[in-house]
Amino acid sequence: MEVSVIGNSQATMVRAELGYRELGSFCSPRNNYQNKILFRRNDSVWFASRSARWRKAQLRFTVKAVQSQPIRSDRVSGPTSASRPKSRDGVRLFVGLPLDTVSDCNAVNHARAIAAGLRALKLLGVEGVELPIWWGVAEKEVMGKYEWSGYLAVADVVQKAGLKLHVSLCFHASRQPNIPLPKWVSQIGESEPSIFYTDLTGKHYKDCLSLAADDLPVLNGKTPIQVYHEFCESFRSSFMPFMGSTITGISMGLGPDGELRYPSHHRQVKTSKIPGAGEFQCYDKNMLSLLKQHAESSGNPLWGLGGPHDAPKYDESPSWNSFFKDHGGSWESPYGDFFLSWYSNQLISHANRLLSLGSSTFGDSGIKVYGKVPLMYSWYNTRSHPSELTAGFYNTNNRDGYEAVAEMFLKNSCKMILPGMDLYDEHQPHESLSSPESLLAQIRKACKKQGVEVSGQNSSESGAPGGFEQIKKKLFGADAVDDLFTYQRMGAYFFSPEHFPSFTKLVRNLNQPRLHLDDLPEEEEVTAASVHNNSDTSVHVQAAVY
């Protein structure tokens, strides 16, 4: 009897063995005598020491014979791969590529470093890499003129390295490294700054467009949503050869730093250890007009003239003014409820627009669409959760603000990316009353309830103290994330002697549970090798059972 298993392309070594294990149990009842499993890798066959010498020739012959046949059959693979239990498979690990992987003249930066890095990651057993694709690079000069060559080159390298690719579409600008919005957008912004988020004092946040402009024809007669849509379409058609094979996931940029939020904290003084409450960003012309309409239609026209007058400034502690006061703060008043509901609903609608755009564009190519929700954990231990409120999440002691978000993700069958999985409460400054762990737990509970799968990310590039331990917890056990984990981010620090060994250890831990194969029936004689077909990225696992 001969059985071929096709791992759903790109199976790692480990998965190959998994396939074997299932096959083993699947076959053994029918075969009382010895089972032999043979993994083939290229042309060379590797035999385990216990295989009887005389049998080697026979085995090798068998392998060669099999090799000459096309083995892309689906005979057995369907049920096998489908029945792969999630818990055994574990979380897929991705590593972010440098933010400036593709420079703004479409050259690939650090190409050789990335090539070496990809090989190292592949050998470590990392599943894939995340690639930020910038609006300001790909559509830099003129609206509708796309330049994908740099990104295509990267995708090709990733494919050749046998890794998966998760693409993040970035409709925002980056400060460090400096990647601005497309030039033509910035030019429009100069004459029409109301396309940007604006705070109470009239200062603009120019690193992404205000959600209030989403459906207004502010970009040379097109709406931002239309422009994003065309960008996505162009991306899809240019990357068609990679879609669903190498590219397995796409994150839609939802706001500042790609996250679903208002830029409520962007004027934070970096040196202050305790983040302030942040400020509401509802003062651009279009936001104000939306607010006015809403207030009038709900019968309180006076509430539509602006945001809360008694909110503190960016850096100020929430208790500096009366809006966020724990007891008797305006947030608990009917006005507060009116404003916060509107402010947060605007954000959810914005995400809905983008995620449905993403799902409709990419959904049919077998690609999962993701959105990133920020972890606004400062002040979580107050009643009013000021940081979350100003960022657009109406989540307080009295109200769960994330269920609606999760529901919207479900509606668009999108997965949610949550950062900050490496953070500990105990490492937060006590005065900030923050709790990344509780907030994370709350959001994940909301997702679980709605059935939205969660992907993890760590918080920063430099690594939080004890971060690896915390990540490990998030990867195993009851607390494990459902989908993939993206580790941020490749660069000099990532590969430095002070960091890389710890990362290696994390990944090896990750693989460890899957390497315990001792639970196989002892009496079975097993020969193992594994298969890698170089001409194609997929790995075929082949089992021959006698």
Next chain:
Amino acid sequence: MSTVTTIEPLLHSYYRRERLRCRPKTKVFLRPNYLNYSLKSVSNAGRFSCNFKKFQRIKASSSSTVDTALVETFESADVFFKETFPLTRTETVEGKIFVRLEKGKDGKKWQLSVGCSLPGKWILHWGVNYTDDNGSEWDQPPKNMRPPGSVAIKDYAIETPLKKSSEEDIFHLVNINFDLKSDIAAINFVLKDEETGAWYQHRGRDFKVPLVDFLQDDGNVIGTKSSFSFWPGALGQLPKMLLRAEASHSKVQDSSSEAREPKHEKKHLEGFYEEQPIAKQVVFPNSLTVSARKCPETAKIIMYLETDLPGDVVAHWGVCRDDAKNWEVPAPPHPPETTVFKSKALRTLLQPKEDGNGRLGLFTLDDEFAGFLFVLKLNENTWFKCKGNDFYIPLSRQLGSDIAPIPGKTEEAKQEVSQTEYTNGIIKEIRNLVSGISSEMSRNTKTKEAQESILQEIEKLAAEAYGIFRSSIPTFSEEAVVESEALKPPVHISSGTGTGFEILCQGFNWESHKSGRWYMELKEKAAELSSLGFSVVWLPPPTESVSPEGYMPKDLYNLNCRYGNIDELKETVKRFHEVGIKVLGDVVLNHRCAHKQNQNGIWNIFGGRLDWDDRAVVADDPHFQGRGNKSSGDNFHAAPNIDHSQDFVRKDIKEWLCWLRKEIGYDGWRLDFVRGFWGGYVKDYLDATEPHFAVGEYWDSLSYTYGEMDHNQDAHRQRIVDWINATNGTAGAFDVTTKGILHAALERCEYWRLSDQKGKPPGVVGWWPSRAVTFIENHDTGSTQGHWRFPGGKEMQGYAYILTHPGTPSVFYDHIFSHSRSEIAALISLRKRHKINCRSIIKITKAERDVYAAIVDEKVAVKIGPGHYVPPSGPQSWSSVLEGKDYKVWESS
């Protein structure tokens, strides 16, 4: 991901600086017999001045900034390379310092004014002598004398910033008012430039303004007929300045010399005004933008260089065909104003830009070339390179892989292909090995090896990636850096690390020479040191020396010294070997005292077996009139500095070191004052002598702002790491950075300093642990010299830190034989028990105001500081094993 490293060590040596500051408290000047150079130079020599390279220190590095101005000329679609490189240009600017003493308007108060006309953050570092104090130590001036903004430095000095009275004013000025009723005998000061860390002195000593007449003139009194000279810190140009200062002293106005009648009366104080020329190097940030585009019509490559450097800029350039970067001259036509330089390169004068700001150059190249190589030349002495290498601009946009979405493969691309094939080959083999892992189920013994080799390959790739990411050129060019070695598992013995598990004992202090039989005394303690757990002992310098401590060597082959004779030394080394301890010889290679004078009466002719003449002495120290080349490092002024660039010198030194290895049995070296010469020579010596372990003393100043140590000491540790790099990792270096930061953290209760911005240890040990030799005290810093003593009573916190952390710890003799002995012994035994080594993994778990804590190798947890800490409970449980004043250690059980 670009790193910008520009400024080389500009800071003055801490070593020197501490001595300057504390000088009156040290005995340094009282040791007369090593001033074996001519009397003429005594006045402006002293051991405390430095001389530095005259090169312009220019480094460039790239960053990914984009010059938008270029976009118009270069249509983005065709541009495949664009980089802006910062160019740091230093220029000497000249100015003057003035000192004025005058009577106030009311006739009672006096005012001392010190001003400086150069831009900078000038600080007056000053103190006074009181009339009833006969010593030469500084004291703090009375409170009413201190101008606003003064900061007290310890208990003997004041730092007062110089200010401009208005924006237009060219002078930075400070006024000190005092009245003569106070019993102040003299005001002493030096001038410091905070921006560069340079100290400006008077004749190699402090400025001294006497307020009473009976003060003895130590040669540094101003307001008298005397010459001035200024000793900048690590600034270059010293020789020139020196000459200038010497030449100008005739111009010095002198109004008070007549007033210096030998009368013991204050009343005779008279005002004076003096000016001194000074020079300082100012750093100008310039940049260079390079872009390359392919001309679609002609298929040629057009390189475009644009810079804002002033003056005539010449591009010295060529092309290359492959990664080897061999320069080649392309066929004509060449750009206008181009000359061929020795048929190896072309020199093209860059044209002034139309707007007059800077220069630009256009170069048209055939696309057959792989790269464009160049350096910029501003004048004969000023060259701009890219991080010490030629600028290299790859003429292709290919990735490091065999795919080519862009048409037109170049040579480079082809090479990449073969490289990829090569690596693919490796990967293929590794995959075969990977399958070894999968056969774990069949208990294959090969599994471990296979895993090991995969991990090694991963480490190799990671090191390669790290090297490229770290170097800033964002395209393929530079080689992986030495860190790859640090990644290797600690199995292999290298002279930079020893076994990796070494624990050092410094086997002497500043007084050890006094008994005359130190070797024998130490020999008695060998067994004891071995039982304490030390694996290496560092013996004092063994050669005949002008100073009794041994750091002023004379005849290198004469090993009879104040510590004992050669036979006693051999016996001691033998004894240490018997108890299993390796022995380091303290070798002074930077300088050597002469035997004879030359025809000018300068002591620079050597005798003994190595009878070198003045060609063995560096040329850039005017005191010693050497005829060798310029020094490859900093100069040590009390003795002739050896010119290691001379082949005969290096040959002799290697021979000597090999002789020491063989004759005495030394296992390795402690290298004195390695700032004085290039680390590459050290590598040469170590390669020749193959020591078990070697460590260099690279001691210079940390960075301070207004007397307060900066949190970020990356520049300081970078200099040490640079030196280790120059030795190719063949030597470790004392981790002066860690000592300095421990000082600040413990002294001021600022334990947050013990974590850098990336959450790693802030010293060398955070960057290159395997080469960091951590210590808290040595014969210079502590002992009876006390140049930079570890905060008193907190030594055990220091040891709790270095003996639990990665790096190779070194314990000072005085501490071993003190009441701390049992505590130190317990820490060493813990280190050995848990196999903590120089590459152990450290995780900082807390770094707050009053407590620092870390977990090492997940086996040992340590906290120092008065604050509360318990290790996190998790998979491990911790039990406390050691506890002392403000420190505690746990081990995982």
